[in-house]
Amino acid sequence: MELGDESGSVTVRLVGGPSCWDGVVVEGVFDHEEIYEVPVEELGALLSVPGRASPRAVYEPDPDGDRTAWLFRGWEGQAPPPTRESGD
Numbered sequence: 446m447e448l449g450d451e452s453g454s455v456t457v458r459l460v461g462g463p464s465c466w467d468g469v470v471v472e473g474v475f476d477h478e479e480i481y482e483v484p485v486e487e488l489g490a491l492l493s494v495p496g497r498a499s500p501r502a503v504y505e506p507d508p509d510g511d512r513t514a515w516l517f518r519g520w521e522g523q524a525p526p527p528t529r530e531s532g533d
Contacts, residue, residue, distance in 0.1 A: 455480045455513060462502045462517025463494050480512050488512060491521055 457471040457480070480488065489505035500522050504515040 453477065457513050457515055459492075459504055460514055460516045462504065465495055466492055466502055466504070467517070485512060489515060489518075 453476070454473050455475045455477055457475060459466050459469045459471070461467055485506060485508050489503065491501040491503060493499075493501050500520040503518040503521055505518050506512045506515050
């Protein structure tokens with residue numbers, strides 16, 4: 446997607462987590478509206494790890510960071526890590 450082009454696809458990069466997903470670049474899946482026109486809390490993915498039935502890896506962007514860098518947040522069904530605002 447060209448800078449300023451709000452009609453093209455947006456590339457998302459996965460950061461951390463299982464080696465099968467860490468560093469993966471997801472291209473041609475999301476358009477501008479799906480990434481930039483929704484609340485940040487709605488972004489993310491649950492991704493299966495090959496050879497493992499469950500739990501799935503949780504990826505979400507940092508609410509105060511880049512919407513196209515989705516960070517590993519843990520495993521589906523586990524408590525999320527403490528946030529900076531909570532003081533933990």
